[in-house]
Amino acid sequence: MEKQTLKVEGMSCGHCVASVEGAVKKLGASAKVDLAGKQVAVDYDSSKVSLDAIKEAIEDQGYSVK
Template identity: 45%
Template sequence: MQEAKMKVDGMTCRSCVKSIEGSLDQIGVEGKVDFDEGTVHVQYDESKLQLNDIQEVIRSKGYEVTN
């Protein structure tokens, strides 16, 4: 398992947290979103997904993601 922590901009409420966590869950990624810090910490199987794939899922929800 790989781990990564990313900065997520554009979260305005706790519903944003649920939206991101739900999207990550759908692709088999364990994620914890910290609204106060504006970050997401993920654990993923690098044989199935790359970090860029995870970032694209978050971006598709309307958020900006940086490493």
């Protein structure tokens, strides 16, 4: 399993947390959102999903990944 922490701009509430965590979960990975820190910690199997795919899934929810 790989672990990465991504900076994500635009999250501000519980709905944002659910959106990001849900989008990442659909890819077979897990995410833990830190609203105050504007970060998302992701755990994923790099043989099944790429970090780029995870970033794209978060961006598709309307957030900016740095």
